[in-house]
Amino acid sequence: MADSLGIRVFFIKGPASVLQGLRQAKLSADVDVFVDPARLDELLQALRERGWHDRPVDPDSRTFPKHSVTVHHSEWPCCIDVHFRFPGMEKPPRVCFESLWVNTETIALAGQQMRIPARELGVLFLALHALREPLLPACRQELDYLGELARREGLSEGLLGLAGTTDALAAVRPFLEDLLPKTTSFVWPEASVEWRNRVASHEPGSARVLAILHATWRVKPRMLWGALFPPPEVFLGTNIYADMSMAGRLRQHRARWARFLRAMPRLVRDLRGLKSSGD
Incomplete structure (x- = not known):
């Protein structure tokens, strides 16, 4: 469909990464595709005309700025996650896409000739995701696997260059530092607030707490209200078949608060750790 419209897309993670040897065999829950941000709306409209529907999403874009649009189809067993940017890559989306596109290659998969990331870029995507x-444990195992592969194939310099052109150096630093020679002198940039919040959000509700703490006083009350009384999209984004009757919503609110209260001791500990580190 994208080819027929002349829209540049390439597929990330998933079965292609397994075929490249960048990832151990695993079952993919969805299809991740990266689209030219300038043609995002056109691609989504074409999908909608073919029976795909936007999956409900949390309207709170302050906690985590949106990086993709997820669509689902009643006759397909998985969703499509259409990326227009990737968390950890801070370069403006349209500029970043051009750097990504020149680092793709073609592979035969599912009866199609598909664009996928070249080897170094594939490692960068998987490392940022993990x-x-x-x-x-699963993310730690993937990072160890990618680290061994990068050292064995001498990919560290290529990864460093790609991370620089996409402004991903701060996010990928914990992975790259272990790959570069100990004698390498390098000034690492500071990670963005968005990335620090993503990494620090280990417990249920912690992302919202961090976002509220970083927000201005003008928007804090609205964000707090949304955290206490989330709209239906919050529940439907997790499960499109969620029971949205009054009784069903009350049950989901109760379960949501129970998860948050159970995580409260660990959340407080994480927040203290952030404060002591100067965040």
């Missing part, structure tokens, strides 16, 4: 939750 670095969002580096304490999870």
Whole structure:
């Protein structure tokens, strides 16, 4: 469809990464595609005309600025996550896409000739994705796997260059520091507030708490109200089949608060850690 419209797209993560040997075999829950940001609306409209529907999303874009649009279809078993930017890459989306596009290659998959990231860029995407939750065992295992591969194939210089052209140096620093020679002298930039919030949000509700703390006093009350009484899209974004009757919503509110209260001790500990580190 994208080819017929002349829209540049390439596919990230998923089965292509497994075929490239960048990731151990695993079942993908959705399809991740990266589109030219200038043609995002055109691509989404074409998908809607073919029966795809936008998945409900949390309207709060201050907690985490949006980086993709997820669509689903009643006759397909998985969603499509249409990216127009990638968390950790701070370069303006349209400028960043041009740097990404020149680092793609073609592969045959599912009966199609598909664009996918070249080797170094594929590693960068997977590393940034895993670095969002580096304490999870699965993410730690993926980072270790990628680190061994990068050292074995001598990819560190290429990764450093790509991270620089996409403004991803701050986010990918924990991964790259282990790959570069110890004698390398390098000035690392500061991570953005968005990225620091993503990495620090280990517990349910912590992302919203951090966003409220960083917000101006003008918007804090509205954000707090949205956190206490979230709109239906918050529940439907997690489960499009969620029971949205009055009784169903009350049950989901109760479960949401129970998760938050259980996580409160760890959340307070994480916030103290951020404060002591000067954030």
